[in-house]
Amino acid sequence: MPTLIKRADGRFFAAEDVxxxxxxxxxxxxxxxxxxxxxxxxxxxxxxxADGRPVGVAVAPSEEVESLAYDLPRIALVVLEFAKFRDGRxxxxxxxxxxxxxxxxxxxxxxxxxxxxAAFMVRCGFDTFVPADGTGAQAWESAAHRYRYVYQSAxxxxxxxxxxxxxx
Amino acid sequence: xxxxxxxDRAMLEDRxxxxxxxSQRRLAGEITEEQFKPLRLMNGLYLxxxxxxxxxxxxxxxxxxxxxxxxxxxxxxxxxxxxxFTTRTNLQLHWIKLRDAPTILEELAEVGLHAIQTxxxxxxxxxxxxxxxxxxxxxxxxxxWAEVIRQWSTFHPEFSFLPRKFKIAVTGAPTDRAAIRxxxxxxxxxxxxxxxxxxxxxxxxxxxxxxxxxxxVNPDLPARHLLxxxxxxxxxxxxxxxxxxxxxxxxKVLVASLGAEEFARQVEEEWNKTDKAAVDIPDTELAxxxxxxxxxxxxxxxxxxAAFEAARAADPRLARFARRNLxxxxxxxxxxxxxxxxxxxxxxxxxxxxxxELVADLAERYSLNEARVTYEQNLLLPxxxxxxxxxxxxxxxxxxxxxxNIGLVSDIIACPGLDYCALANTRSINIAQAIARRFExxxxxxxxxxxxxxxxxxxxxxxxxxxxxxxxxxxDKKGEEFYQLTLGGADGDDAALGQVLGPxxxxxxxxxxxxxxxxxxxxxxxxxxRFIDTFRRTGLTPFKEAVYADADQTR
Numbered sequence: 001m002p003t004l005i006k007r008a009d010g011r012f013f014a015a016e017d018v019x020x021x022x023x024x025x026x027x028x029x030x031x032x033x034x035x036x037x038x039x040x041x042x043x044x045x046x047x048x049x050a051d052g053r054p055v056g057v058a059v060a061p062s063e064e065v066e067s068l069a070y071d072l073p074r075i076a077l078v079v080l081e082f083a084k085f086r087d088g089r090x091x092x093x094x095x096x097x098x099x100x101x102x103x104x105x106x107x108x109x110x111x112x113x114x115x116x117x118a119a120f121m122v123r124c125g126f127d128t129f130v131p132a133d134g135t136g137a138q139a140w141e142s143a144a145h146r147y148r149y150v151y152q153s154a155x156x157x158x159x160x161x162x163x164x165x166x167x168x
Numbered sequence: 169x170x171x172x173x174x175x176d177r178a179m180l181e182d183r184x185x186x187x188x189x190x191s192q193r194r195l196a197g198e199i200t201e202e203q204f205k206p207l208r209l210m211n212g213l214y215l216x217x218x219x220x221x222x223x224x225x226x227x228x229x230x231x232x233x234x235x236x237x238x239x240x241x242x243x244x245x246x247x248x249x250x251x252x253f254t255t256r257t258n259l260q261l262h263w264i265k266l267r268d269a270p271t272i273l274e275e276l277a278e279v280g281l282h283a284i285q286t287x288x289x290x291x292x293x294x295x296x297x298x299x300x301x302x303x304x305x306x307x308x309x310x311x312x313w314a315e316v317i318r319q320w321s322t323f324h325p326e327f328s329f330l331p332r333k334f335k336i337a338v339t340g341a342p343t344d345r346a347a348i349r350x351x352x353x354x355x356x357x358x359x360x361x362x363x364x365x366x367x368x369x370x371x372x373x374x375x376x377x378x379x380x381x382x383x384x385v386n387p388d389l390p391a392r393h394l395l396x397x398x399x400x401x402x403x404x405x406x407x408x409x410x411x412x413x414x415x416x417x418x419x420k421v422l423v424a425s426l427g428a429e430e431f432a433r434q435v436e437e438e439w440n441k442t443d444k445a446a447v448d449i450p451d452t453e454l455a456x457x458x459x460x461x462x463x464x465x466x467x468x469x470x471x472x473x474a475a476f477e478a479a480r481a482a483d484p485r486l487a488r489f490a491r492r493n494l495x496x497x498x499x500x501x502x503x504x505x506x507x508x509x510x511x512x513x514x515x516x517x518x519x520x521x522x523x524x525e526l527v528a529d530l531a532e533r534y535s536l537n538e539a540r541v542t543y544e545q546n547l548l549l550p551x552x553x554x555x556x557x558x559x560x561x562x563x564x565x566x567x568x569x570x571x572x573n574i575g576l577v578s579d580i581i582a583c584p585g586l587d588y589c590a591l592a593n594t595r596s597i598n599i600a601q602a603i604a605r606r607f608e609x610x611x612x613x614x615x616x617x618x619x620x621x622x623x624x625x626x627x628x629x630x631x632x633x634x635x636x637x638x639x640x641x642x643x644d645k646k647g648e649e650f651y652q653l654t655l656g657g658a659d660g661d662d663a664a665l666g667q668v669l670g671p672x673x674x675x676x677x678x679x680x681x682x683x684x685x686x687x688x689x690x691x692x693x694x695x696x697x698r699f700i701d702t703f704r705r706t707g708l709t710p711f712k713e714a715v716y717a718d719a720d721q722t723r
Binding site: 089100133146147151165166 | 173182190207326328406449450453
């Protein structure tokens with residue numbers, strides 16, 4: 001089974017991917033978690049969810065996560081695709097899912113996912129990662145903690161510098 | 169001035185440590201240049217024609233003496249003993265070795281300087297009115313808000329991979345001295361109808377291939393909501409700005425294609441869904457930052473200084489310097505002193521390490537420990553007692569820093585051009601030098617009066633040519649350097665984009681053409697008219713005739 005990097009309580013570790021990514025034309029396996037495109041989810045989502053299996057939805061950079069708003073409580077996983085590491089749209093999508101819709105399920109980074117972006121992804125609310133550069137959980141854990149402080153609030157709940165100053 | 173606390177210092181230390189590790193991986197061959205490029209660019213390190221260039225941020229153009237001395241030290245130790253101040257009030261060092269870069273960043277961090285976000289598709293170093301804290305017309309000190317934005321935008325997790333770079337300018341006065349119409353976001357502090365502090369927000373200005381003056385998208389943003397509103401602007405841009413064409417990726421293209429009204433509506437919609445309290449700066453933090461910009465150390469002095477008046481009457485050179493390079497201060501008995509980096513024959517914006525150290529000494533002794541960098545590529549001592557002007561003038565004069573040409577024909581903005589830059593079509597510096605030499609006589613320059621020449625070596629417009637009274641753009645014609653002249657641009661409250669004068673000229677014709685334009689202006693001008701006023705009255709015609717009357721000259 002393919003592996004990915006999972007983050008929980010500030011720790012990073014290798015984990016098995018329990019979902020199968022399906023292309024739009026691909027037949028549905030009899031059971032188990034599946035990831036489908038946003039358009040397929042809009043077409044078949046009700047039926048998939050009724051099966052009682054875990055459902056993940058893959059959202060392309062140009063697609064709007066807002067269209068998932070009403071289904072989020074029933075979706076186990078949102079996969080945000082980085083077409084290129086330079087394409088920063090998934091960061092906005094992740095923050096909207098976490099901060100606006102209060103989404104508590106898994107947000108996964110796939111595509112051109114690089115170690116040097118680890119801290120930004122964590123701050124925006126991603127919690128699983130499929131790195132494109134072959135880096136492992138340990139490297140991700142230290143990359144995510146390179147900076148002792150942050151200057152702004154985001155989806156990770158870390159107190160910004162101004163809050164730390166009040167406590168100091 | 170803002171003083172870094174332990175948290176601010178930790179940010180810079182962590183950044184320097186991160187970059188040292190990244191550089192070591194590159195030098196050891198563990199990562200390729202392709203993989204390293206975005207990492208070094210995030211630290212302001214560009215690979216140019218001859219060497220690496222390091223662009224050091226000078227947030228809102230404010231420096232204390234220790235910082236200026238550190239810049240001088242870095243330029244002397246790791247470069248060739250000089251640096252280039254840019255229109256974004258950064259300092260560029262053009263002859264850097266990669267292996268020195270981590271050490272340079274560590275040295276800069278010691279005095280609260282860095283190269284964070286001086287490159288890349290992120291929120292860049294902020295600029296502000298260079299007269300901040302000293303101008304009589306100021307509503308509020310723009311540096312307070314620039315510092316608020318600096319912190320909020322530093323390592324912003326959502327906005328570090330925007331469609332393209334993003335530049336913000338802030339002014340706190342009704343008079344625009346920060347060119348707020350030519351940046352992605354231009355902010356002007358004001359009082360709203362109830363007397364509360366507010367921002368007039370412009371979005372979508374910019375030069376380059378598709379020049380636009382930024383339209384107002386919010387005339388009355390309550391100041392306390394600045395950050396949540398900026399987040400909404402950036403989020404709309406991050407999600408909807410074009411990423412398919414680098415030349416259409418700036419926010420100005422998004423604003424122009426939607427129309428300012430529709431863009432403003434989308435921002436408002438996003439903003440209204442935002443938990444503003446989670447993003448906006450708390451009052452306690454604003455008060456902490458504000459406190460550090462409270463002017464301290466001013467004396468109660470008479471508005472007029474007998475010593476200065478006597479010295480000025482006795483020395484015509486000091487009198488001319490005072491006419492051109494001094495600005496009235498909000499505190500009686502003080503003045504702002506502009507330090508010209510435009511000595512004719514020199515490279516506009518360049519300063520040697522010795523010159524930086526001298527200005528640092530003067531700032532310490534005479535200007536309440538403050539120096540400024542202006543977007544017009546000069547330095548400034550913001551708080552000098554009138555009594556001290558003769559001494560400051562003498563010291564500057566001895567170091568080639570007292571050219572009395574602020575705002576005049578030889579106070580030229582120029583990009584580094586083909587002498588350094590990999591993007592340039594042509595050189596800029598040689599053109600600036602040739603023009604400045606023609607108007608070397610200060611009496612001539614003063615007779616011509618206010619005339620702003622801006623030169624860019626390519627269409628990216630780092631030299632702001634579109635908004636020069638005379639704009640000069642370098643173009644490549646079959647491998648030869650040619651220059652396109654535009655007239656009538658301006659970058660302040662009366663901002664305008666220049667109009668093309670005629671066919672591009674070969675390099676040896678450019679300074680002569682400027683001379684012809686100036687002669688035509690002197691012949692046409694009515695009493696009290698600046699060049700730009702005459703141009704607005706007459707249009708291109710007399711200038712076109714002056715430059716192109718003898719068609720043979722264009723060959």
